[in-house]
Amino acid sequence: MKFIVDLFMHTKKEKGDWAETLAIDYLEQRDFYILATKYRFQRAEIDIIAISDHKIWAIEVKYRSTQDFGNPEEFFSKGQESRLIDAIAHYAEQNAHDGEVTIGVIGINPNTHGTYDIRFTELEIDNNFESLTSS
Template identity: 40%
Template sequence: MAEHNALGRKGEEIAIKFLIDKGYQVLEKNYRYLKSEVDIIAKIKNVIVVVEVKTRSTPDFGNPQDFVKPKQIQSLVKAIDHYITEHDLDAEVRFDIVAIIRNKAGTKIEHLEDAFYHF
């Protein structure tokens, strides 16, 4: 597995533990719909939370959350629409980003709730 893929998978594991520790219930990991993949679908209270995990080894080229592009956002919206319909859910949906910088110096986690409103 390429080093960046391994870092990404480790980032998703870290994000899941982080969310569970904050009281979230993880419903799905790596949910796929057509060509889209949602890293994490979680629930807190009556809110379905779509979580995009961005992991980098350095912030030198920008913050991890800066790498979520409009086309990816559109793709995530389509995928979660399908998930909500498929599971016949009636809940508010929120889109979050968990940005992780992980390297020899340690791990820094930033959780941006309602992240797509910031774009």
């Protein structure tokens, strides 16, 4: 069974944009307020920056059309994590946010029921960004 995203969206960017829209809807339904999308700092791009309960989230969205090689969120590397930490630290500094900051990964893939599975995982990070915010 082909899914709409796979039938009508041909480029990786189109699929990524669609997955990010789906992730935003998912977050907003869970009382997250979206602060920014596609935030760039140096070599990093944060797909979604959101706030919930005074905590700022840098959220990476991963989509895969199959689970043949595992869940999409399993493709989030340590290098990506390091770049996201630098980028969210910069965002927090630029926006005078001194509260908690964290990173999340949303994995999206089709399931056998013709809909999509969405998994949201919070990553454990050190919130001491003083050594990370050099530009």
